[in-house]
Amino acid sequence: MHRSISRESFLSRDSSSSCARHSAIKSVGSSLADLYDDVFMPKDLREAHRANDRAVLRAYGLPVTITESDCVAELMRRYEALAAQ
Numbered sequence: 501m502h503r504s505i506s507r508e509s510f511l512s513r514d515s516s517s518s519c520a521r522h523s524a525i526k527s528v529g530s531s532l533a534d535l536y537d538d539v540f541m542p543k544d545l546r547e548a549h550r551a552n553d554r555a556v557l558r559a560y561g562l563p564v565t566i567t568e569s570d571c572v573a574e575l576m577r578r579y580e581a582l583a584a585q
Contacts, residue, residue, distance in 0.1 A: 534540040541549075554564045562571060 535545060557564050557566065557571070562574060
């Protein structure tokens with residue numbers, strides 16, 4: 501079943517993605533490889549990405565504890581249902 505995203509969830513996601521962009525901008529001079537490497541990623545950027553991930557999962561009504569593979573499978577099920585309409 502398709503679930504629409506609420507305005508509050510959208511705004512929360514937009515806000516958390518802005519934090520991720522801001523954190524990345526503060527790290528000017530770092531390579532993309534460094535910015536997205538779990539070991540070298542700046543702590544504030546890592547937390548901003550995690551906050552964004554949680555906001556997106558909540559917006560789609562998925563538990564924040566879902567595994568990446570289960571998340572992808574669920575999103576594909578939703579896509580297939582929408583595509584079949």
